[in-house]
Amino acid sequence: MASVIRLKMLGRKKKAFYRVVVTEKASKRDGKVTATLGYFDPTTQPPTIKVDDKKLQDWLKHGAQPSEAIRKLLSL
Numbered sequence: 001m002a003s004v005i006r007l008k009m010l011g012r013k014k015k016a017f018y019r020v021v022v023t024e025k026a027s028k029r030d031g032k033v034t035a036t037l038g039y040f041d042p043t044t045q046p047p048t049i050k051v052d053d054k055k056l057q058d059w060l061k062h063g064a065q066p067s068e069a070i071r072k073l074l075s076l
Contacts, residue, residue: 005059006067007040008033017041020051020070022059035059040073049073 002025007018009030022035037059038051051074060066066074 003034003059003062003064004067005037005056005064005070007069015043017043020056022064025065 003022004025005020005022006029008021008023009016009018011017018040019033019036020038020040021033022037023031023033035055037055038049040050041048056074
């Protein structure tokens with residue numbers, strides 16, 4: 001099964017924040033997670049993005065595909 005790097009939504013209504021996670025492509029947005037790489041908080045000014053670069057590069061080498069949102073956030 002193919003792995004994908006995408007955002008997992010957390011928080012509450014109008015106070016959402018996201019975790020950058022690795023998961024199976026077929027799982028739901030907030031479903032089972034293989035690994036957590038960092039977080040994204042759009043409520044701060046400017047928005048906060050923190051990702052463990054070493055883990056991210058390791059997952060990309062193993063064939064995990066970043067989602068469109070992750071690609072835009074990290075400018076891959």
